[in-house]
Amino acid sequence: MHDHNADFQAERERLNDLVMGYAGQEIKRFFSLDSQVYRAGALPVKTKELLGLVASLVLRCDDCIRYHIIRCNEEGVTDEEMQEAISVGLIVGGSITIPHIRRAFDAWNELKQDTE
Numbered sequence: 001m002h003d004h005n006a007d008f009q010a011e012r013e014r015l016n017d018l019v020m021g022y023a024g025q026e027i028k029r030f031f032s033l034d035s036q037v038y039r040a041g042a043l044p045v046k047t048k049e050l051l052g053l054v055a056s057l058v059l060r061c062d063d064c065i066r067y068h069i070i071r072c073n074e075e076g077v078t079d080e081e082m083q084e085a086i087s088v089g090l091i092v093g094g095s096i097t098i099p100h101i102r103r104a105f106d107a108w109n110e111l112k113q114d115t116e
Contacts, residue, residue, distance in 0.1 A: 003110070004107065005110055005111055008070070009070065045075055049072045049075050053068035054086075054088050054089040056068055057086065057093055057097050065100055069108050072108075073112075082108055
């Protein structure tokens with residue numbers, strides 16, 4: 001079975017390296033801020049990744065959704081937690097998020113199969 005999540009991560013890393021090769025201070029600061037926001041604080045990393053997933057669903061960004069799906073898996077999110085978070089994204093974003101939800105669960109399912 002082809003590992004789409006690994007392909008995504010490799011391509012994301014390649015493109016991030018490309019961006020950083022051109023990046024000025026503003027872009028570098030934004031990327032740094034993005035990393036800092038997801039660190040543990042009053043909210044644990046797992047919760048922040050679920051929040052990022054919900055926001056990404058509502059904004060309908062497939063790259064962001066896949067990234068947060070991968071991070072949620074790394075943070076030990078359960079199927080039940082994933083389903084509830086995606087339900088929040090659906091209720092906030094509406095039925096237009098359904099195609100993105102399909103791809104989200106496909107990525108989630110692929111990650112689960114990789115760990116079995």
